[in-house]
Amino acid sequence: MSSLFTVRPLGPAIGAEVLDLDLRSVFLPETLTALEDALVIHEALVLHVPDLQPEQHLAIAQHFGEPEVHTFYPNLGQGFEQITIIDSKLGDRADMWHHDESFLPSPPIVTMTHAKILPPCGGDTCWISMTTAYDALSERMKQYLDGLNAWHDMNGPMTAALRQNVVTHERYVEVIKMGRRHLHPIVIKHPVTGRKALYISPTYTTHIDGLAIAESDAILAYLHAHCQHVQFGFRHRWRVGDMVLWDNRSVLHNAILDYQPHQRRMQRASVFARETAHA
Ligand SMILES: O=C(O)CCC(=O)C(=O)O
CATH class of the missing domain: 3.60.130.10 (Clavaminate synthase-like)
Structure with missing residues (x-):
């Protein structure tokens, strides 16, 4: 203290x-x-x-x-x-679970x-402790995730924004052309605390590199559901x-859009x- x-x-x-x-x-x-x-x-x-x-x-x-x-x-x-x-x-919002700009x-x-x-009223923001979520995984799952990497891509949320009329088509094309995507480990180690944390989000993570798409979808769906346990949240x-x-x-975060x-x-x-x- x-x-x-x-x-x-x-x-x-x-x-x-x-x-x-x-x-x-x-x-x-x-x-x-x-x-x-x-x-x-x-x-x-x-x-x-x-x-x-x-x-x-x-x-x-x-x-x-x-x-x-x-x-x-x-x-x-x-x-x-x-x-x-x-x-x-101005139409700006962040009602999606994400790590900032993980692409x-x-x-x-x-x-x-x-x-x-x-x-x-409304407009709360929620966070999930991805260290606590990682700690709560089974040892088998931790072993399975060890060494896996996943793609984080901006295209998915841009497409959603276009469908919701939040961005113009011109802006959508401009951002898509930037090709913003990157491969990150699924489990990262915090540089200060040394704690391991899950590094995935339903917003930016498209798939796990090197896995069959059905396997990647199933694993990511499990992990996203796991992270939603209320005891990991704030x-x-x-x-x-x-x-x-x-x-x-x-942490992951999500700004609730319930106040329009x-x-x-x-x-x-x-x-x-x-x-x-x-x-
Ligand atoms: O407005 C908020 O509460 C958070 C918005 C957000 O996701 C961000 O600033 O990265």
């Missing part, structure tokens, strides 16, 4: 809230290191920070890695291009989202000014690991 703030677990497997954080201290290395320590343990951290300014948001992001300038969403503009806006009024060779490792405008009911940080190496026609506007930053290149 840090003397700079208090961390209170919100669930046995995943989720904690940070209390008594003095926002003036988010530029101090000791505060940022303590936040990082708490994040890798609890996997998703809730901060109640209505006064958080974009420069403070960015300072926290920069501690964790290299902030991404997102290619799909608008941002806060000059000086704050790394703070992305996800606004339901990249080196996807973002941490994401932090600050709630600016919320619907009167759900946050947002208040305006909350910021949640999550560790993309150990109301507005939900979030400001978020995601970061790449500094030592790895990304595409």
Whole structure:
């Protein structure tokens, strides 16, 4: 426990809230290191920070890695291009279980989202601890998955977005042409904690490399169902000014779309690991 703030677990497997954080201290290395320590343990951290300014948001992001300038969403503009806006009024949504951009060779490792405008009710976000889900697999299944890799592809969700009229056909063609897909191990090892985590999602993972398609479908269907056990999950009911940080190496997330026609506007930053290149 840090003397700079208090961390209170919100669930046995995943989720904690940070209390008594003095926002003036988010530029101090000791505060940022303590936040990082708490994040890798609890996997998703809730901060109640209505006064958080974009420069403070960015300072926290920069501690964790290299902030991404997102290619799909608008941002806060000059000086704050790394703070992305996800606004339901612009048609943006993330109601799908995913790791952020797992179709990249080196996807973002941490994401932090600050709630600016919320619907009167609904709009919660859910996370799944993929470390806890991995631990709960049978030893036989763990052995079976050892050494297997799966493809993560952006085409599936783009096709779904086209069918839902969320993107134009021009934008769809443009993104498909980018050929964003990558092969990742099905089980990854967290670089800080050493814990193993499942690294698959029903959104981006298309198939397990080298298996017959029926076998790949069956295994992925089993794993996706396994991950949905409620005891691996954490759900946050947002208040305006909350910021949640999550560790993309150990969790999946899904923002529930149950609030239309109301507005939900979030400001978020995601970061790449500094030592790895990304595409
Ligand atoms: O809006 C949220 O709660 C999460 C959105 C999301 O999936 C993301 O920012 O990566």
